[in-house]
Amino acid sequence: MNVLRFSDLGAAGKVAGRRVFIRADLNVPQDHSPEGGGRITEDTRIRASLPCIRMALDAGAAVMVTSHLGRPTEGAFKTEDSLAPVAQRLAELLGREVPLVADWVDGVQVAPGQLVLLENCRLNKGEKKNDEALARKLAALCDIFVHDAFGTAHRAEATTYGIAQFAPMACAGPLLAAEIDAVTKALSAPKRPLLAIVAGSKVSTKLSILQSLASKVDGLIVGGGIANTFLLASGLPIGKSLAEPALIDEAKAVIAAMQARGAAVPIPVDVVTAKEFKADAPATVKAVADVAADDLILDIGPKTAAVLAAQLKAAGTIVWNGPVGVFEFDAFAHGTETIARAIADSSAFSIAGGGDTLAAIAKYGIEKDVDYISTGGGAFLEVLEGKTLPAFEILAKRAAG
Numbered sequence: 001m002n003v004l005r006f007s008d009l010g011a012a013g014k015v016a017g018r019r020v021f022i023r024a025d026l027n028v029p030q031d032h033s034p035e036g037g038g039r040i041t042e043d044t045r046i047r048a049s050l051p052c053i054r055m056a057l058d059a060g061a062a063v064m065v066t067s068h069l070g071r072p073t074e075g076a077f078k079t080e081d082s083l084a085p086v087a088q089r090l091a092e093l094l095g096r097e098v099p100l101v102a103d104w105v106d107g108v109q110v111a112p113g114q115l116v117l118l119e120n121c122r123l124n125k126g127e128k129k130n131d132e133a134l135a136r137k138l139a140a141l142c143d144i145f146v147h148d149a150f151g152t153a154h155r156a157e158a159t160t161y162g163i164a165q166f167a168p169m170a171c172a173g174p175l176l177a178a179e180i181d182a183v184t185k186a187l188s189a190p191k192r193p194l195l196a197i198v199a200g201s202k203v204s205t206k207l208s209i210l211q212s213l214a215s216k217v218d219g220l221i222v223g224g225g226i227a228n229t230f231l232l233a234s235g236l237p238i239g240k241s242l243a244e245p246a247l248i249d250e251a252k253a254v255i256a257a258m259q260a261r262g263a264a265v266p267i268p269v270d271v272v273t274a275k276e277f278k279a280d281a282p283a284t285v286k287a288v289a290d291v292a293a294d295d296l297i298l299d300i301g302p303k304t305a306a307v308l309a310a311q312l313k314a315a316g317t318i319v320w321n322g323p324v325g326v327f328e329f330d331a332f333a334h335g336t337e338t339i340a341r342a343i344a345d346s347s348a349f350s351i352a353g354g355g356d357t358l359a360a361i362a363k364y365g366i367e368k369d370v371d372y373i374s375t376g377g378g379a380f381l382e383v384l385e386g387k388t389l390p391a392f393e394i395l396a397k398r399a400a401g
Contacts, residue, residue, distance in 0.1 A: 004169065006055065023066060024053075038084075064141065105137050138158060138166075144169045149175070150376045154387075183374075195348075199224040212386040220254070220263070223300065228241045229243045232248050233248045270287050271285075271286065271304070299325030305338035317349050324339055351372040354377070
């Protein structure tokens with residue numbers, strides 16, 4: 001995908017003295033209890049935004065940064081919606097003052113070499129609906145618009161899309177550019193075989209992803225409640241496990257689509273069961289055919305895990321979305337750990353995304369062994385569905401002139 005990159009503009013000396021507007025993703029979790037007082041509890045997104053901000057400052061730009069935080073009501077400011085804690089954390093990380101500017105839509109005073117944080121963009125009336133009048137006002141604030149918030153790339157809002165339409169120049173920041181590169185490498189021109197792991201509680205939430213991947217991948221590994229629906233579709237017992245019997249035909253269609261291409265959806269041969277959903281429930285490994293009516297399937301079995309691990313180690317590209325069992329319970333974590341270690345050991349290019357996937361990566365300490373970890377959440381899932389994200393589309397359009 002051809003987009004203008006902020007790093008290229010900086011290298012070409014086109015940033016010095018310019019007004020640069022960065023749309024970042026600084027939507028961090030906070031403790032809003034009486035004791036917490038809005039304290040930031042985890043600052044990964046703030047730290048991930050620093051390279052773009054530093055790039056702009058080092059290039060001699062007048063730098064404006066904004067982000068959403070939470071889900072405020074447009075036009076109705078409340079203290080808990082403020083980016084004030086974010087400004088404070090940015091100041092600590094950058095070792096410089098970061099003034100917070102309110103009511104900034106009609107004009108911002110900032111000089112080259114200076115940095116200001118613009119208050120929560122979702123407080124502006126018209127932000128979510130991408131109001132054209134608002135978008136044009138935002139575009140008038142800057143010479144260069146930099147989109148560096150992949151987590152919002154699937155939303156066409158005033159600070160993610162409209163401003164990119166009307167700003168004199170629109171480009172991708174380093175975070176967004178890295179996502180574009182990783183997604184392109186994994187899905188547009190993958191080294192084969194391409195294996196995808198799609199797991200979660202329900203087929204219904206990821207059906208469009210499964211259908212899209214069925215036409216692209218060489219192996220589609222399903223896990224969690226999704227796998228149970230595929231077991232049903234294969235005529236196998238699942239006891240009282242979570243599944244969606246109403247979607248058996250859709251699961252059969254995905255299996256058939258894969259088989260028609262000479263590809264496969266590996267169906268588990270053994271599973272780990274329990275009689276109740278508890279961390280300390282006794283775990284029993286059994287062949288899938290032996291699952292009893294009162295069993296809950298909470299993980300894939302060791303034979304299945306070994307087969308899948310061998311496939312992953314031989315893959316050329318791996319896309320991972322979701323753990324394959326209830327990995328939060330150690331007795332039912334073996335399958336997910338085996339998968340995680342296999343991905344870590346594989347020479348394949350690997351891209352992983354989705355909240356539970358990130359938690360599994362952290363649990364097994366394999367962050368450095370996964371080539372690209374997407375923090376995009378909904379945006380990552382829409383890419384897997386084969387959708388062109390609004391942010392990608394408008395930046396490519398602007399790059400094409």
